[in-house]
Amino acid sequence: MGVCPFHPKPHNNKAGLITTFLLKRRSWLDGLYVKSYKMRSGRVKMPGFDLFVVNDPNEVRKIMIDNVKEFPKSDLLHELLKPLLGVSIFTTNGEVWKKQRELLRPSFEMTRISKVFDLMSSAAADMMDRFRKYEDGSIIEVDEHMTFVTADVIFRTIMSAKLDEEKGKEILHAFVTFQEETARTAIRKFFCVPQWLSNILGENKRMKAGEIIRQNLSNIIKPRYDNYANDTHCDILSSLLHTIDADSNQRFSFEEILDQVSMLFLAGHETTASSLTWTLYCLSLDQDAQQKAYNEVISINKDGKFSISDIKNMRYLTNVFKEALRLYPPVGFFARQSKNDTKIRDKVLKKGSGVVVAPWLIHRHEDFWDAPHEFRPDRHNDDIPKEKYMPFGLGERICIGQGFAMQEAIIILANILREFKLELKDGFIPDVVGRLTVRSANGMMIKMTRRQ
Numbered sequence: 001m002g003v004c005p006f007h008p009k010p011h012n013n014k015a016g017l018i019t020t021f022l023l024k025r026r027s028w029l030d031g032l033y034v035k036s037y038k039m040r041s042g043r044v045k046m047p048g049f050d051l052f053v054v055n056d057p058n059e060v061r062k063i064m065i066d067n068v069k070e071f072p073k074s075d076l077l078h079e080l081l082k083p084l085l086g087v088s089i090f091t092t093n094g095e096v097w098k099k100q101r102e103l104l105r106p107s108f109e110m111t112r113i114s115k116v117f118d119l120m121s122s123a124a125a126d127m128m129d130r131f132r133k134y135e136d137g138s139i140i141e142v143d144e145h146m147t148f149v150t151a152d153v154i155f156r157t158i159m160s161a162k163l164d165e166e167k168g169k170e171i172l173h174a175f176v177t178f179q180e181e182t183a184r185t186a187i188r189k190f191f192c193v194p195q196w197l198s199n200i201l202g203e204n205k206r207m208k209a210g211e212i213i214r215q216n217l218s219n220i221i222k223p224r225y226d227n228y229a230n231d232t233h234c235d236i237l238s239s240l241l242h243t244i245d246a247d248s249n250q251r252f253s254f255e256e257i258l259d260q261v262s263m264l265f266l267a268g269h270e271t272t273a274s275s276l277t278w279t280l281y282c283l284s285l286d287q288d289a290q291q292k293a294y295n296e297v298i299s300i301n302k303d304g305k306f307s308i309s310d311i312k313n314m315r316y317l318t319n320v321f322k323e324a325l326r327l328y329p330p331v332g333f334f335a336r337q338s339k340n341d342t343k344i345r346d347k348v349l350k351k352g353s354g355v356v357v358a359p360w361l362i363h364r365h366e367d368f369w370d371a372p373h374e375f376r377p378d379r380h381n382d383d384i385p386k387e388k389y390m391p392f393g394l395g396e397r398i399c400i401g402q403g404f405a406m407q408e409a410i411i412i413l414a415n416i417l418r419e420f421k422l423e424l425k426d427g428f429i430p431d432v433v434g435r436l437t438v439r440s441a442n443g444m445m446i447k448m449t450r451r452q
């Protein structure tokens with residue numbers, strides 16, 4: 001038996017068009033219904049878009065691995081994220097994507113070296129100092145802390161810069177606005193709301209938020225770009241600055257580098273922050289799992305600085321994190337489109353139709369899991385087929401930062417658990433919303449008490 005963390009209750013029946021519009025404007029999870037967690041595939045018809053949701057493992061394999069060229073990343077996703085990410089690896093396709101992935105690969109090999117581990121550990125140490133400033137037993141909104149520390153890790157590892165608290169607040173606030181407005185823009189596009197109305201309803205606000213984030217990143221990157229020959233840093237930005245494009249034999253332009261860094265900032269902090277907040281939530285609900293994780297952490301290292309091998313040996317804590325990723329996959333859906341007319345199961349798809357593989361549904365599918373909504377870290381003692389568990393994606397578009405994120409998450413969790421006992425604030429229920437990532441709209445209120 002495991003505890004059953006909160007998730008939005010699905011509707012009994014498929015909602016009508018207007019209801020769908022109103023519900024999904026807030027969160028796409030609000031539009032799900034009971035059958036969504038049982039079906040192998042389903043079709044969502046909207047005035048401006050035809051969408052196929054695919055849960056069936058064989059079809060998922062075709063879309064994400066065997067036939068991946070037929071199901072590129074969606075143009076709509078690219079268009080929606082462009083104000084922030086420009087033309088970067090997360091949304092590009094074909095040769096452009098291939099080249100960008102090649103360009104970034106060596107930087108991520110760097111994440112295995114101890115320098116990155118040390119940078120993550122120092123960001124975690126600063127986070128612990130922030131927690132220690134609260135009175136013992138305070139109720140703390142931990143989501144804000146997880147967002148800050150993960151953004152700080154990205155700043156330190158990618159740009160060798162510490163995230164300053166004031167600037168941090170400005171960037172993270174702009175990012176929340178960007179997320180909320182992007183989800184709304186998507187729904188407006190599905191329902192053919194005209195562009196002029198969309199601009200009034202939030203599109204301008206969204207553009208402004210994207211600009212604020214890019215301007216802040218640009219302020220750090222530009223001096224280093226202009227003076228790249230003397231750049232002695234050993235970070236991901238430095239490797240981007242020194243890379244020569246094999247085709248043009250030129251350095252990457254400032255805009256190209258800004259696009260990649262903005263993308264790494266988005267993909268690298270938002271997802272990890274979401275997963276850490278949900279892990280702290282699950283551990284606060286499941287005191288037995290928390291005690292087991294705590295025992296493991298102190299049996300490995302009671303009071304010293306954690307080493308890379310300490311972190312690797314935290315098997316149970318890793319299972320806890322994986323189980324939180326199952327229940328609350330930060331990237332709740334993967335957006336693709338069909339390149340040609342095609343067929344999925346018995347359904348005919350027209351060229352350009354939207355195809356969605358949704359870990360949120362697959363990870364909670366009734367045919368694939370026992371007690372799908374329960375938190376049971378021990379499930380991960382067994383191998384789980386990758387078509388049924390894919391928090392980091394699948395196939396050639398799999399997350400490039402997976403190793404980075406796993407290492408970072410365990411460092412942060414181990415530091416918190418060793419020093420604090422976590423309990424959910426009495427009566428607190430998270431407001432689970434699906435936007436670009438799966439987050440709690442009312443934060444995460446946790447009582448943190450010092451362990452003696």
Ligand code: HEM
Nearest residue numbers: 090267268271272275331334391392393397399400401405
């Ligand atoms: C718990 C944390 C994370 C989760 C759950 C996660 C999840 C994912 C998923 C599901 C995808 C594939 C999306 C798709 O196929 O549509 C992806 C792609 C990507 N992620 Fe992550 N991610 C995490 C952390 C990170 C970090 C820390 C970085 C970088 C510092 C990163 C960088 C990327 C990049 C660059 C891609 C695009 C890869 C490509 O298309 O070739 N991610 N991530």
